[in-house]
Amino acid sequence: MAIRFCENPRSIRKYRLGKLLGKGSYGVVLAATHEDTEEIYALKLIRVSRNDEENARKEVSRMEMLKHENIVQCKGWWFEKTSSGYQQYAASSFVLDEMDLDEDEKDKMREDIDAVLSRGTVHKLLYIKMELCSFGTLQERLSNNTERPIVQMIELFMQLTSAIEYLHSKKIIHRDLKPRNIVFASPDHLKVCDFGISTEIQEKGGEEVSMTRTAIGTPSYWAPEQAITLFAIRRRYASAVDIFSLGCILIEMFIYIEDKDKQMV
Numbered sequence: 001m002a003i004r005f006c007e008n009p010r011s012i013r014k015y016r017l018g019k020l021l022g023k024g025s026y027g028v029v030l031a032a033t034h035e036d037t038e039e040i041y042a043l044k045l046i047r048v049s050r051n052d053e054e055n056a057r058k059e060v061s062r063m064e065m066l067k068h069e070n071i072v073q074c075k076g077w078w079f080e081k082t083s084s085g086y087q088q089y090a091a092s093s094f095v096l097d098e099m100d101l102d103e104d105e106k107d108k109m110r111e112d113i114d115a116v117l118s119r120g121t122v123h124k125l126l127y128i129k130m131e132l133c134s135f136g137t138l139q140e141r142l143s144n145n146t147e148r149p150i151v152q153m154i155e156l157f158m159q160l161t162s163a164i165e166y167l168h169s170k171k172i173i174h175r176d177l178k179p180r181n182i183v184f185a186s187p188d189h190l191k192v193c194d195f196g197i198s199t200e201i202q203e204k205g206g207e208e209v210s211m212t213r214t215a216i217g218t219p220s221y222w223a224p225e226q227a228i229t230l231f232a233i234r235r236r237y238a239s240a241v242d243i244f245s246l247g248c249i250l251i252e253m254f255i256y257i258e259d260k261d262k263q264m265v
Contacts, residue, residue, distance in 0.1 A: 012080065012127060015043065027125075031132065041075060044128040048079070056126050063128070066170065070163035072183065072193040075129045133191055135184035138249075142179055146256045153253045156190055163192045164246060168239045177245035178221045179252060221245040 018031030021042055032043035048056045064074040138156075160182065167174060174181075174192065181194040223244035251257075 015041075017043070032129070040132050042072075042130045042132045044126075044130065046126040046128065048124045048126050053079075053124060060126065060128060062170075062172070066167075066172075068163055068166045069189075070159045070191050071166065072133060072191045073131045075131060077126065077128045079124045079126055081124050130193070131185075133183035133185045133193070135187055137180050137184070138182035138190065138253075139179035141184070142252055142256075148254050148256065150254070152188070155188070157250060157253055159190050160192065160249070161246065164242050167192075168242070173239050174242050174245075176221075177242055177249065179249060182249075221248045 014035050015032040016035065018033065018040075020028060021031055022029040027044065027046040029042055029044045031040060033040050046056070060074070060077045064077065067073070164174065164177070176194065177192070181192065182190050183193050184190050221244075223241040
């Protein structure tokens with residue numbers, strides 16, 4: 001099957017970039033407003049090495065095909081070539097000067113972008129345009145509220161399990177399910193996001209198997225097999241790792257746990 005992609009180095013200039021929405025080892029996520037339509041998106045900038053480019057194309061093509069009401073939708077993507085000075089470009093006035101931030105906030109954001117995008121060898125940047133869910137994350141909701149209305153939590157958890165069931169039906173394992181990767185499109189409508197480390201399920205002799213060369217996920221939500229394979233050369237696990245993470249999230253949704261106690265639990 002042919003992989004559909006676009007290469008348009010100037011397309012980023014069609015957007016007014018806004019506040020920093022998130023950052024991680026992968027890159028950064030910025031709010032972005034299209035100049036022509038005034039629609040606002042979440043724009044993810046991911047560092048891609050030469051060796052990872054083909055895999056990145058496959059991953060994002062697969063992400064674009066996902067259509068589910070409880071999964072953040074990919075609205076488009078493209079690559080841009082970078083140079084060794086890209087991090088200075090990314091933190092330049094092109095990105096920051098038009099933002100509604102004071103100078104201290106701009107300086108902090110410049111440091112954040114520079115720190116993330118300057119790691120390792122970058123061959124290209126992958127831009128992924130996603131729908132913007134502006135009602136916060138499940139982590140924020142659970143941290144800010146000690147009450148856990150049972151009916152509401154059940155409804156939200158059903159939405160979450162529907163999204164994961166859909167992913168697994170498409171032979172995709174998320175591998176990093178956690179409250180921070182669950183966002184709200186409205187107060188009662190959640191969506192799963194951050195598929196930067198998802199992987200494809202393969203079946204071998206009727207057994208569901210996923211192989212990866214790197215340790216994936218967040219330790220607090222790891223399934224035992226993810227932790228056990230941390231130091232293995234060939235890491236193998238199946239979609240059950242997402243089910244374990246769902247169980248951890250379920251506990252948090254029904255029981256208020258202070259941050260200092262989460263690691264112990």
